[in-house]
Amino acid sequence: MALNRKIAYINLTTGEIDIKPIPLDVRKRFLGGRGLDAYLLYNHTKEGCDPLGPDNALIISGGILTATCASATARTHVMAKSPLTGLLGSANMGGFFAPEMAWAGFHHLVITGRAKKPVYLFIHNGEIEIRDAANVWGKTTTETQWAIRKELGDEEVKACVIGPAGENLVTFANVMTGIKNAAGRTGMGAVMGSKNLKAVAARGTMDIKIAHPVEAFEYNKQFIDQITSAKVNQTQGALGTPFIWGATNSWGGLRTHNFKYNQLEYADDIEPERLDEIATETIGPYHMTGCFGCQVHCRAQYRIPSGPLAGKYDEGPEYTSQGAFGAEIGCRSAETVLTGNHLVDQFGMDNLEVGSLISWAMELYEEGIITDKQTDGLDLRFGNDEAALEMVRRIAYREGFVADALADGGIPASKKFGKNSFDYLIQVKGMSNLHSDERATPALALNVATSSRGSDHLRSRPAIDLYHLPEKVLRKIFGSPIPYDGPLNSEHTSYEGKAWMVFWQENVYMGVDCLGICKYHTTFLGATLPNFEDWPKVVYYNTGLEFTPEELWTIAERGNMVERMFNLREGLKRNDPAKGDTLNHRYFDEPCRRGAPDVIGLSIDQEKFNGMVDEFYKYKGLDKNGRPTQKTLKRLGLENEPSHLV
Amino acid sequence: MAIKGGKQSTAASLRKTRTFGKIRCHNPSCMERIIPEPGSEHAKCPTCGMEYRLFWVNDNLPRIRGPVWDVNREIAEKTFADKQAATIKKTGKKGGK
Numbered sequence: 070m071a072l073n074r075k076i077a078y079i080n081l082t083t084g085e086i087d088i089k090p091i092p093l094d095v096r097k098r099f100l101g102g103r104g105l106d107a108y109l110l111y112n113h114t115k116e117g118c119d120p121l122g123p124d125n126a127l128i129i130s131g132g133i134l135t136a137t138c139a140s141a142t143a144r145t146h147v148m149a150k151s152p153l154t155g156l157l158g159s160a161n162m163g164g165f166f167a168p169e170m171a172w173a174g175f176h177h178l179v180i181t182g183r184a185k186k187p188v189y190l191f192i193h194n195g196e197i198e199i200r201d202a203a204n205v206w207g208k209t210t211t212e213t214q215w216a217i218r219k220e221l222g223d224e225e226v227k228a229c230v231i232g233p234a235g236e237n238l239v240t241f242a243n244v245m246t247g248i249k250n251a252a253g254r255t256g257m258g259a260v261m262g263s264k265n266l267k268a269v270a271a272r273g274t275m276d277i278k279i280a281h282p283v284e285a286f287e288y289n290k291q292f293i294d295q296i297t298s299a300k301v302n303q304t305q306g307a308l309g310t311p312f313i314w315g316a317t318n319s320w321g322g323l324r325t326h327n328f329k330y331n332q333l334e335y336a337d338d339i340e341p342e343r344l345d346e347i348a349t350e351t352i353g354p355y356h357m358t359g360c361f362g363c364q365v366h367c368r369a370q371y372r373i374p375s376g377p378l379a380g381k382y383d384e385g386p387e388y389t390s391q392g393a394f395g396a397e398i399g400c401r402s403a404e405t406v407l408t409g410n411h412l413v414d415q416f417g418m419d420n421l422e423v424g425s426l427i428s429w430a431m432e433l434y435e436e437g438i439i440t441d442k443q444t445d446g447l448d449l450r451f452g453n454d455e456a457a458l459e460m461v462r463r464i465a466y467r468e469g470f471v472a473d474a475l476a477d478g479g480i481p482a483s484k485k486f487g488k489n490s491f492d493y494l495i496q497v498k499g500m501s502n503l504h505s506d507e508r509a510t511p512a513l514a515l516n517v518a519t520s521s522r523g524s525d526h527l528r529s530r531p532a533i534d535l536y537h538l539p540e541k542v543l544r545k546i547f548g549s550p551i552p553y554d555g556p557l558n559s560e561h562t563s564y565e566g567k568a569w570m571v572f573w574q575e576n577v578y579m580g581v582d583c584l585g586i587c588k589y590h591t592t593f594l595g596a597t598l599p600n601f602e603d604w605p606k607v608v609y610y611n612t613g614l615e616f617t618p619e620e621l622w623t624i625a626e627r628g629n630m631v632e633r634m635f636n637l638r639e640g641l642k643r644n645d646p647a648k649g650d651t652l653n654h655r656y657f658d659e660p661c662r663r664g665a666p667d668v669i670g671l672s673i674d675q676e677k678f679n680g681m682v683d684e685f686y687k688y689k690g691l692d693k694n695g696r697p698t699q700k701t702l703k704r705l706g707l708e709n710e711p712s713h714l715v
Numbered sequence: 716m717a718i719k720g721g722k723q724s725t726a727a728s729l730r731k732t733r734t735f736g737k738i739r740c741h742n743p744s745c746m747e748r749i750i751p752e753p754g755s756e757h758a759k760c761p762t763c764g765m766e767y768r769l770f771w772v773n774d775n776l777p778r779i780r781g782p783v784w785d786v787n788r789e790i791a792e793k794t795f796a797d798k799q800a801a802t803i804k805k806t807g808k809k810g811g812k
Contacts, residue, residue: 295730299733300733300772303773304772304776307773308770308772315780315781318781319767319781320743334787334788340780342770342780509743537743545729546725549725560744561743562743592726597726597727599726600724600726602726603727662795664791665742665743665745665782666765666790666791667742667743667745668742668743669791669794669795670795
């Protein structure tokens with residue numbers, strides 16, 4: 070059954086492998102996936118450890134529901150101390166790896182140490198081998214996966230791997246599986262690279278016994294209907310995640326030219342409908358595909374239509390690549406977006422970080438802070454597609470002063486570039502913001518400021534705040550499973566009630582990450598998708614564990630609090646511009662210049678923003694400095710951490 | 716307990732509130748419901764005047780592809796200038812850099 074999947078502790082320095090069960094009381098406190106990973110990280114790393122040193126623990130996991138009869142349990146989670154931020158590293162990807170690892174007998178891997186030479190792990194039916202990776206070191210992400218399959222003589226092997234960027238310790242290198250599935254924030258690929266670990270391959274045929282199989286199947290039919298009938302998922306199935314970019318650009322919620330504007334006008338060539346046309350032209354009408362056990366199929370397959378890499382196959386692009394290789398750098402070419410997407414996939418780099426840092430460098434170049442000499446003559450002005458794509462390659466291989474500096478991440482690079490370069494860097498906790506512009510949306514601004522892994526949308530973004538839902542509908546959604554009778558406001562330009570929304574959403578996302586289910590199957594983009602009230606059934610039918618919605622909420626709160634404790638231990642301070650719950654000054658000082666009429670002129674009101682942070686802390690049970698009170702720790706059963714239960 | 720009984724969850728109960736064949740204006744304080752002609756490629760908000768290009772996911776599901784850019788720019792530039800002027804009049808300072 071799902072609950073008998075094991076945890077393996079692998080020391081790459083000594084070669085020791087210790088396989089243990091996951092105690093039931095630990096399951097009941099953290100479920101699995103990200104929540105349990107946070108607990109493991111807090112317990113298996115020491116304060117101040119070097120993110121790229123042997124003492125950092127790299128944790129790879131599936132959720133408690135992975136590979137059961139529940140829908141869309143494809144997610145693989147990767148966690149470690151981040152080399153990009155020095156705080157929590159956490160990234161999550163779809164594909165097929167986590168289910169294969171579960172069929173091979175494991176839910177969590179805790180990898181420490183550093184191998185003397187490049188190695189990869191092979192996990193198969195309860196056993197783990199450390200194998201020589203000399204033949205795959207230096208290869209791209211897909212070349213590595215195909216080579217491992219060939220070496221092992223099994224086309225069904227699934228692997229999560231690093232590319233050249235991870236080997237070169239680019240601090241925002243991805244762990245990847247398949248063509249484009251990327252655990253792509255906070256530099257988990259660099260942590261793998263630092264351990265000389267090129268890949269983790271899995272192949273399993275160990276059945277997972279379902280606790281109540283008939284009920285599990287029957288309930289999953291309802292679950293699937295709830296998922297596939299949602300308008301947002303019908304749109305995803307037609308256009309993929311690029312539809313999000315299109316909608317956001319339409320009203321002026323995208324950051325473009327680093328942070329100068331909030332809408333890329335006349336961007337028809339990179340709108341989702343155009344990308345869909347290219348996928349149809351190069352692959353055919355049925356070009357959408359999906360991850361394990363998913364019915365949404367939000368991922369397009371395509372070939373690059375033109376340019377030097379014309380004909381190359383890839384998948385996506387996600388909306389993040391439209392941001393990275395379109396709006397942020399001021400490019401309007403589908404060829405550039407699709408090529409950039411392909412390059413980061415092959416090199417194994419975070420498209421969000423790459424696009425953001427290149428756009429930052431472009432603004433610095435235009436401001437004269439970076440010089441031609443420093444770029445080796447590369448004209449880094451906004452809208453120079455070729456220069457942007459060349460920078461992608463240079464960053465992956467750390468070629469030249471500017472690219473090598475960027476490969477260390479924004480804050481270290483700002484020290485090398487000097488002058489007031491840091492003022493232009495749009496980051497939180499050392500991680501670049503995604504491609505959205507939150508100046509018109511206080512809830513989303515609070516989300517990026519307080520997200521546990523640095524500026525991010527997938528840790529606490531209440532995206533349905535944008536839908537102008539009536540207050541009575543908002544009360545139903547945000548008043549469950551924990552009663553809430555405070556303020557709520559349908560206007561997404563309002564500050565009222567937004568702190569609760571962010572707190573609520575933070576728990577939803579932790580919940581779904583512990584289960585191992587994709588976020589498109591919960592309240593992220595659609596208000597009618599399952600969350601705490603729906604999950605007890607799917608957990609019970611598949612695992613036999615009984616929880617109330619309120620208990621699952623508390624588990625999610627606990628997981629988020631452990632992440633907070635890790636960050637505090639590693640130096641998070643509320644108002645620290647490099648490691649705090651705050652925003653770049655431009656959010657407060659520069660109003661939006663583009664977009665819908667009511668967006669223009671908006672910026673974040675600093676006083677109101679501070680009030681939201683206070684309120685958010687109160688809901689989480691933190692003091693004014695953002696530290697958990699003893700009462701909160703006791704309520705969540707965390708007063709004795711680290712407790713070393715596993 | 717939630718596992719037993721036939722009570723719908725909040726998320727499931729909200730399914731009946733879904734609307735098809737309509738879009739919402741993207742202007743934040745407007746958000747007017749617009750019912751475009753089936754298959755039409757453009758729609759104009761009757762309340763605030765924003766004009767949009769449309770894409771049809773299926774026969775019942777239109778979405779806004781983006782604004783009509785020329786109209787969007789004209790409105791944006793006028794709005795920004797008006798708001799800047801109003802801010803200067805009120806505070807004597809520009810509303811930002």
